[in-house]
Amino acid sequence: MWGWLGGKGKWLPSWAGDEPTRRAVEQRHRCVRSEEMKMRQARYPRNEDGLTPGQQVFADLYRAGPEKVRGNALACYRQAFPRAALSTAKVQSSRLLRNPGVAAYLQSKRQAAEAEADVKEVQVLKELAQVGFSDIRALFDGQGRLKPMDALPKHIAAAIAAVDVVVMKDEKKTAPLYVYKIKLWNKLDALEQLDKQLGMFKEQREVKVQGELSHLLEEISGAPLSTPMGRIALQQEQEKAAGEPAHGPKRHD
Template identity: 35%
Template sequence: MASLTGKQARFVDEYLVDLNATRAAIRAGYSEKTAQEQSSRLLSNVMVQDALSKAQKARSARTQITQDRVVQEIARLGLSDIRKLFDDAGRLLQPHEWDDDTAAAVASIEVDQRKDPGPDGDRYTVTKIKAWDKNSALEKLMKHLGLYERDNEQKQIIVNIRDDLDD
């Protein structure tokens, strides 16, 4: 099997940067005017597809980032439970006491030392914890699982049944 040209190999490398074929073609040296057509042609080239597949697998092995791992991380965020941040008495646990899933769901922690106004001026701590967007994570999981398509299919079935009843 013949090998890739220099531009094709560069396209493969550039495509892996942002998965935008047109921009990858431009960065690889193809004309901006024809980059969209060239990128489409390149993506349909069997040798380029093979090189992309091998490069993606190599990157996945190198970084240990797989599709399964990404879905698991999204699930950690979407299925997180804020109650795990507190003990049975309702006191906030220290971050080192959180389980891995709970810790992963926390986007930021802000600790503020304040003083009560008044003669004694007692100090107290305000801790603000922000979690990652649970709705966004759940939406990504639903798309991954195809739940939107099923919902749309069910809506279409209901519309068809109503149409049949009206006839």
């Protein structure tokens, strides 16, 4: 039964003024809501990222789905929840994108992808530097003899493209003669690729080279690439490999 509660200025149940009864009813409502929440969680279980199956599909489509839906919240929502009406999808898609669990999942995946890309970029730069700054003298010892393969420094071993072994045998000699032909990767191509990746001359963008790559470049070129001397060393390597100044294309009349 409902009645006008003058002090409250609103229509309330007749028992609203009874404090014990009101508390009992509120407690019952809390229990009902708790049971409803448990039933909802049982119906839509959450994974280790705290996402329901639908939220997981939506997030994966949004970050790494096909090109036609990637980054499109509405399109991703309609694929994750195909039964939802268009009007509902328009509202819920943006709301789901702001969901704390979904937002945290997307952020963690984005950071992981950026870290992996950074590692790959450093690896590529390291390989290019080892080829571009390779010195053929590192193949030989102090007496001019070819070093064994297991004794070659890592940076010169990475610059080797192929090794051919020719066995020359003379009937009068008991021991055969081994001739080694070692081919290195093209230094000029590697330096041009390194130039393009770092953007030293063409793009003029700042690149921070840290850790192992920084030490490697300093050891091979004799100066850090972050200094003018390091850049000059790289340019000199380009000129030596090309046999001409590396300031522009050669003019053909």
